Amino acid sequence: MATTPTKTSAAKSSNQGFVYLPLIAGWLVPGAGHFLLGKWVRGTLLAVSIIAMFAIGLAMQGKLYTSAQDILDMLGVAGDLGGGLLYFLCRAFGLGAEPVKTTIADYGTKFIVVAGLLNIIAAVDAHNLRTGRKSS
């Protein structure tokens, strides 16, 4: 079966180097996967959105999930882990350790979880760009 030159070059470039690097970098640092691929504007917008959402969640006195006592806590931990280094740094510095006391703090907790989930989406997008599954 014949392939177009564009697909052939994309396949060649996708075979060079460690193919999961944008995925891992994008998970650890929001936007880094796109930066590695030279998508500077997209990476910046993703980084600003995800880091701002995470930071605003913390500023709203949101809680970081630390242990999985039940199924909802497990889902919370999974979402928080999507934040990559943001999550580990905040754990290391004791941020987000206060229990939730207000409605706004509960919203902040959700902001943090969703920021982690959005970061996973962004990292997978960088992986798709790297492998050629997404064209541009």
Next chain:
Amino acid sequence: MIHPSHFGAVVLFALFASTVFGITMRDKPRSMFRYGAYCFVLFVGSVIVFSWVMFFIAR
């Protein structure tokens, strides 16, 4: 510490989520912007509609 209103929190949430959705779900910059704006309007619009629904249910 910040204490946004409930609607302010919704707008912030919609803004950030729509930005990521727009960039990751479309290929071209123009369609990214259009899809992001579409998601933002759906987020905020659905909140306004369901808020009014709950207001009338509670009466």
